Amino acid sequence: xxxxxxxxxxxxxxxxxxxxxxxxxxxxxLLKADNSLDIILVEAEDQLGYHTTGRSAALxxxxxxxxxxxxxxxxxxxxxxxxxxxxxxxxxxxPRDVMHIATVExxxxxxxxxxxxxxxxxxxxxISKSEAKKRFPALREEGLDRVVVDEGAxxxxxxxxxxxxxxxxxxxxxxxxxxxxIDSATKSGNSWSLETKTEEISVDVIVxxxxxxxxxxxxxxxxxxxxxxxxxxxxxxxxxxxxxLQEWGMIADIDLRFYCKPDxxxxxxxxxxxxxxxxxxxxxxxxxxxLAIERINAATTLDIRSVQTAWTGLRTFAPDRSMVIGSDSDxxxxxxxxxxxxxxxxxxxxxxxxxxxxLTEGKPSEHFEKTGLKHKDVSPDRFRKx
Ligand SMILES: Cc1cc2nc3c(=O)[nH]c(=O)nc-3n(C[C@H](O)[C@H](O)[C@H](O)COP(=O)(O)OP(=O)(O)OC[C@H]3O[C@@H](n4cnc5c(N)ncnc54)[C@H](O)[C@@H]3O)c2cc1C
Numbered sequence: 314x315x316x317x318x319x320x321x322x323x324x325x326x327x328x329x330x331x332x333x334x335x336x337x338x339x340x341x342x343l344l345k346a347d348n349s350l351d352i353i354l355v356e357a358e359d360q361l362g363y364h365t366t367g368r369s370a371a372l373x374x375x376x377x378x379x380x381x382x383x384x385x386x387x388x389x390x391x392x393x394x395x396x397x398x399x400x401x402x403x404x405x406x407x408p409r410d411v412m413h414i415a416t417v418e419x420x421x422x423x424x425x426x427x428x429x430x431x432x433x434x435x436x437x438x439x440i441s442k443s444e445a446k447k448r449f450p451a452l453r454e455e456g457l458d459r460v461v462v463d464e465g466a467x468x469x470x471x472x473x474x475x476x477x478x479x480x481x482x483x484x485x486x487x488x489x490x491x492x493x494x495i496d497s498a499t500k501s502g503n504s505w506s507l508e509t510k511t512e513e514i515s516v517d518v519i520v521x522x523x524x525x526x527x528x529x530x531x532x533x534x535x536x537x538x539x540x541x542x543x544x545x546x547x548x549x550x551x552x553x554x555x556x557x558l559q560e561w562g563m564i565a566d567i568d569l570r571f572y573c574k575p576d577x578x579x580x581x582x583x584x585x586x587x588x589x590x591x592x593x594x595x596x597x598x599x600x601x602x603x604l605a606i607e608r609i610n611a612a613t614t615l616d617i618r619s620v621q622t623a624w625t626g627l628r629t630f631a632p633d634r635s636m637v638i639g640s641d642s643d644x645x646x647x648x649x650x651x652x653x654x655x656x657x658x659x660x661x662x663x664x665x666x667x668x669x670x671x672l673t674e675g676k677p678s679e680h681f682e683k684t685g686l687k688h689k690d691v692s693p694d695r696f697r698k699x
Contacts (some may be wrong), residue, residue: 322353325350325351325516325517325518325646326351326353326493326504326505326515326516326517326518327343327351327352327353327516327518327519327520327672328352328353328355328505328506328514328516328518328519329343329352329353329354329355329520330355330495330519330520330521330522330523331354331355331356331490331506331521331522331523331524331530331548332354332355332356332361332479333360333361333362333364333365333490333522333524333580333654333657333666334359334366334474334475334478334653334657334658334661335360335476335522335524335657335661335664336354336356336520336522336523336650337354337361337362337475337478337479337482337661337665338478338661338662338665339485339520339522339650339665339669340352340354340478340479340482340487340516340663340665341380341477341478341479341481341482341559341601341665341667341673342659342662342665342666342668342671342685343520343665343668343673344481344482344485344486344487344671345393345481345669346669346670346672346673347673348485349485350438350562351489352358352482352487352488352490353487353489353514353516354482354487354490354491354492354515355486355489355490355493355495355507356491357493357494357495358492358494358496359491360491361479361489361491362471362472362475364525365524365525365592365626365627365628365629366471366475366524366656366657366658367471367506367626368624368625368626369436369626369657369658370548370572370574370581370583370656371468371469371470371472371665372411372466372467372468372469372563372574372629372657372658372659373386373390373393373406373467373468373469373592373658374411374436374463374466374659375387375390375433375434375435375463375465375659376429376430376433376436376463377655377656378466378654378655378656379633379634379635379690380532380685380690381635381636381686381687381690381691382432382636382654382660384490384654384663384684384686385636385660385664385667385684385686385691385694386484386655386656386659386663386683387434387663387681387683387685388662388663388666388667388681389529389659389660389661389662389683390434391661392662392663392666393405393406393469393474393659394406395489396477397565398627399588400477400481401474401477401597402441403470403473404470404472405469405470405473405474405477406467406468406469407467407468408466408467409464409466409467409561409562409563409574409575410448410462410463410464410466410562410563411451411463411466411470411544411563411565411574412440412445412449412460412463412562412563412564412565413426413437413460413461413463413565413566413567414445414455414457414459414460414462414512414564414567414612415457415458415459415460415461415567415568416457416565417458418457419458419459419566419567419568420458420459423439423459423461423565423567426461426567427439427461428477429593430463433465433679434465435463435464435465437461437462437463438461438462438464439459439460439461439462440460440461441446441457441460442457442460443528444460445457445460445462448462448562449561449562449563449564449613450555450561450683451555451562451613451614451615452612452613452614453612453613453614455545455570456611456612457612460692461506461567462562466558466563467590468574468576469658469659470627474658474661476660477639477652477676478665481504481685488549488680490514493509494500494509494510494517494531495508495509495514495530495533495568496506496508496509497533497534498519498530498533498534498535499534499535500534500535500644500646503517503646504516504517504647505518505519506519507519507656512643515645515672518646518647518648518672519534519646519647519648520648520650520668521534521647521648521649521650521651521670522650522651523541524543524592524629524651524657525541525549525590525592525593525625525627526592526651527539527541527629527637527651528540528541529592529684530643531647531649532615534646534647536641536643536647537641537643537697539631539637539649539651539652539693539696540631540632540696541626541630541637541638541651542589543589543590543591543627543629543632543654544587544588544590544627544628544629544630544631544632545586545587545588545590545595545604545625545626545627545628546584546585546586546587546591546600546625546626546627546628546655547583547584547586547597547599547601547607547623547624547625548580548581548582548583548624548625548626548633549581549582549583549597549620549621549622549623549624550576550580550581550582550604550621550622550623551579551580551616551617551619551620551621552579552619552621553575553578553579553580553613553615558578559575561575561660562573562574563575564612564613565585565633566585566608566612567644568586568658569585570607570608571583571584571585571608571609571612572585572614573609573613578645579621580615580617580680582605582606582609582617583605583687584601584602584604584605584608584699585605586601587628587652590627590667592627593627595625595626595627596603597623597625598624598625601625602620602623605648606620619662628653628654628655628657629651629652629653630637630652630654631651631652631696633695634652634654635652635690635691636651636652636660636664637650637652637654637691637692637693637696638648638650638664638668638671638690638691638693639671639688639691639692639694640671640672640693641699642643642693642694643697646678648668648671648672649693650668651655661682663681665682667681667686667688667691669687676688
């Protein structure tokens with residue numbers, strides 16, 4: 314983006330489509346970058362965070378995802394662990410070890426993970442079975458062969474983080490409209506008309522943070538879709554009587570066939586499945602819950618028999634599983650902020666910051682220098698014909 318385009322963006326009205334964590338963080342970081350920007354955040358549902366953001370497992374796991382995702386996590390960790398002054402009175406992250414457990418047949422996966430995660434801020438390391446059992450006392454030792462642990466991991470207070478972005482945004486003049494679905498967007502001259510059932514909202518720049526609906530929003534604005542694929546993932550909670558449950562770590566099958574972690578006085582469990590779906594209000598399938606219980610009961614002594622609540626959310630991926638952040642080469646006033654997949658909560662500070670840098674400065678700021686992020690790896694340009 315050239316300097317003229319950048320300066321034009323700074324004078325413009327910005328419409329952020331989507332009030333999940335991506336839209337909220339983008340809106341926050343844009344106002345942080347320049348509090349004179351005129352920004353409206355528009356959400357289809359009556360509740361912000363109703364879709365994937367409200368359905369996550371809330372984990373911070375630095376050693377996860379593609380190289381560019383890991384760089385964006387690196388750019389996010391400090392914000393999550395040491396929030397900017399005045400943003401919140403709470404903590405965003407509580408530490409929790411993540412143990413990847415393997416049977417003898419899965420030994421190659423252990424070696425692969427150790428190799429893949431050897432250069433992280435806190436590399437994944439192997440621990441003994443008895444050490445693993447101390448950290449997750451319900452682990453069955455029979456059948457268990459090897460365990461590796463990520464000690465830099467933690468639970469994110471998603472509600473608190475999401476609200477912190479939104480509160481700052483509101484307090485600094487940002488406008489929020491809920492129950493307002495953008496049905497289409499039409500460009501006329503230098504501005505966009507965002508069309509809803511009842512009104513037209515005029516903006517100059519669109520930030521597409523519509524999650525699973527990202528391609529739909531683009532198509533309806535006349536912008537070529539990326540090929541985003543929403544994928545279902547089911548989670549559920551079960552009760553536990555363990556008095557010191559909060560001290561336990563999380564266990565995850567090394568090939569991600571299930572995971573299970575403390576969540577308040579309950580355990581949050583998942584089949585960790587990735588089944589393609591249309592964008593929708595996803596509902597859970599009892600068979601996915603039953604299969605997860607079968608696998609967790611085989612690996613632990615939890616003896617799960619009943620479920621408190623179950624839900625399914627859509628984790629949305631670009632074809633190469635890296636995020637899509639930046640302006641579209643066909644129309645520089647259309648910004649993508651999608652493809653967060655299974656890491657959208659933990660990467661939200663970095664994603665919002667990157668989006669704001671690109672929109673206001675035309676390039677990633679110094680903040681990203683030490684993270685190893687190459688913007689081309691997350692730019693929408695990589696999906697456009699050269
Ligand atoms: C079971 C599960 C476990 C997960 N675990 C983790 C984890 O441990 N750690 C982690 O970091 N991430 C995790 N994730 C992923 C994370 O939840 C997502 O990456 C993140 O929430 C995506 O946020 P988003 O804002 O892009 O999408 P969403 O929260 O879905 O927000 C998009 C919003 O756009 C709105 N919208 C769509 N179309 C329109 C329109 N036309 N007009 C107006 N509004 C529109 C939608 O209503 C929606 O509210 C998990 C996800 C699931 C399902």
